[in-house]
Amino acid sequence: MDTYAIEVSGIHKRYGGVRALTNVSLKIRANEIHAIVGENGAGKSTLMKILSGAVIRDSGNIAIFGKPADITNPITSRALGIGIIYQEFSLAPDLTVAENIFLGDLNDGRSRLLVPFKDLFRKAKLILDRLGFSVDPHRLVGTLPVAYQQVVEIAKALSRDARILILDEPTAVLTDQETEKLFAVLSGLKAAGTSIIYISHRLEEVFRISDRISIMKDGELVTTRQTGDLDKNQVITHMTGREFATLFPKREKIEIGEEILRVENLAAQNGVHDITLKLHRGEILGLSGLIGSGRTEFARSLFGLDRVTHGDIYLKGQKTVIRSVDDAKRNRIGLIPEDRKRQGLTLNMSILNNMTMANIAGILRYALLIDRKRERARGEKFVDSLRIKVGGLDNPVSSLSGGNQQKVVVAKWLNTESEILIFDEPTRGVDVGAKYEIYQLMNSLAERGYGIILISSELAEVVGMSDRVAVFNEGTVAGELEGVAVTETEIMRLAIPVSNHHLGG
Numbered sequence: 001m002d003t004y005a006i007e008v009s010g011i012h013k014r015y016g017g018v019r020a021l022t023n024v025s026l027k028i029r030a031n032e033i034h035a036i037v038g039e040n041g042a043g044k045s046t047l048m049k050i051l052s053g054a055v056i057r058d059s060g061n062i063a064i065f066g067k068p069a070d071i072t073n074p075i076t077s078r079a080l081g082i083g084i085i086y087q088e089f090s091l092a093p094d095l096t097v098a099e100n101i102f103l104g105d106l107n108d109g110r111s112r113l114l115v116p117f118k119d120l121f122r123k124a125k126l127i128l129d130r131l132g133f134s135v136d137p138h139r140l141v142g143t144l145p146v147a148y149q150q151v152v153e154i155a156k157a158l159s160r161d162a163r164i165l166i167l168d169e170p171t172a173v174l175t176d177q178e179t180e181k182l183f184a185v186l187s188g189l190k191a192a193g194t195s196i197i198y199i200s201h202r203l204e205e206v207f208r209i210s211d212r213i214s215i216m217k218d219g220e221l222v223t224t225r226q227t228g229d230l231d232k233n234q235v236i237t238h239m240t241g242r243e244f245a246t247l248f249p250k251r252e253k254i255e256i257g258e259e260i261l262r263v264e265n266l267a268a269q270n271g272v273h274d275i276t277l278k279l280h281r282g283e284i285l286g287l288s289g290l291i292g293s294g295r296t297e298f299a300r301s302l303f304g305l306d307r308v309t310h311g312d313i314y315l316k317g318q319k320t321v322i323r324s325v326d327d328a329k330r331n332r333i334g335l336i337p338e339d340r341k342r343q344g345l346t347l348n349m350s351i352l353n354n355m356t357m358a359n360i361a362g363i364l365r366y367a368l369l370i371d372r373k374r375e376r377a378r379g380e381k382f383v384d385s386l387r388i389k390v391g392g393l394d395n396p397v398s399s400l401s402g403g404n405q406q407k408v409v410v411a412k413w414l415n416t417e418s419e420i421l422i423f424d425e426p427t428r429g430v431d432v433g434a435k436y437e438i439y440q441l442m443n444s445l446a447e448r449g450y451g452i453i454l455i456s457s458e459l460a461e462v463v464g465m466s467d468r469v470a471v472f473n474e475g476t477v478a479g480e481l482e483g484v485a486v487t488e489t490e491i492m493r494l495a496i497p498v499s500n501h502h503l504g505g
């Protein structure tokens, strides 16, 4: 008889009225990379949290390496050799990288004061080096860009020598290059005998790295297959119950209109410099580049979050100074930020309030009276058009699955009167169906004369959606591509810092 690393059977879990999991049974082999895919809200994270002890199942059985295991808290899970990288970061922003990596261990009885700190930093550095990422173990996690925070999450799980490693959307914030490094680490772990559960909305990745794929839909397990026996379309159809002819919807009409934004020789305190670019009505301008190349920093300067130190911004031909977010909003610039947890959402507020928060004016009836009916109607419209899976509009945003939280952020900014909309990684953690909805929405906004800036680390997305692409490299625009010249190869050629060219193939 086969012994499985994990065998769950008949798992049920409800959150109040929401059925998150219904009768889920699944076997994970020792020594395999097992991918789990499914739409936003399908129940993937809930199942993983049950295995990690963060959530308790209502019923059902779990066996780990053939032995029945009653996982009721994170400590029992960890003792069984299960390590998890959560979809939503679980790091302490005010502690250093090294402390975060060993945080769980610090809490295991010993006082923080008694920890041999030198040792801690040395060990942290070893793990980070092994992963191939240069992150300073002394830095406070809260000051790191999200991609590096993810690296810390991964390092934290690896520091515990887990026999079973669960990764819930580990690459959502990583670029292709960083993803490659992670894959190399995972292959090494698998060769050394670790079982890996890998959750991702990026199907290319899933096909590349997994041995088997399990597909979930509406809290149930649809099927488990050998990866080689499936193709991408079949997976999408199982996940969504729909078929997609293409992943990037075409725009009905592309009519590039008058110039809506022009930036000349812009430099900002955050390090971007010599940026000159233009955006027209009806246009989708992609910003590509590696993590840290300055894309997000540019967006932040334009949105009044970081101080502009040099250069000019023209809005509809008018020279405009933007010193604050209020200035930006007044000038009809909207930013859908990449870090939804810190900048995009107020987690303990209701879904409805989060959606309407950016545009109180739009729902005010008399001076300070919020028109509740109007607010609710708008909220319902978004839930519908973006297919947001909610129990109710009054539930806290924290009760939503990761991808559905992202859709609420998008809804929030669509609910304003902006004319220039900056989407920073809008489809991070969003399933294929919802991605398609967000793309369609961007297209229809462009058709209606908005100017759209799309920042994305997913090359296929930038190529598939942009009319024009500005490639960032070391804080400035290294080049622009337009029309048929917009290809992944050309973008990468411009994106790689000159000093690193010899490293590439």
Ligand SMILES: Nc1ncnc2c1ncn2[C@@H]1O[C@H](COP(=O)(O)OP(=O)(O)OP(=O)(O)O)[C@@H](O)[C@H]1O
Residues within 6 Å of the ligand: 015, 018, 019, 020, 038, 039, 040, 041, 042, 043, 044, 045, 046, 047, 087, 389, 390, 391, 398, 399, 400, 401, 402, 403, 404, 429, 431
């Ligand atoms: N703490 C909670 N309170 C109430 N409902 C919840 C809670 N956590 C999850 N849910 C609900 O359970 C269902 C499954 O959510 P889960 O997070 O497992 O989905 P997922 O497959 O991981 O989705 P995603 O791809 O968006 O991360 C969703 O309908 C979600 O809204």
Ligand SMILES: [Mg+2]
Residues within 6 Å of the ligand: 044, 045, 046, 087, 168, 401, 402, 403
């Ligand atoms: Mg999830």
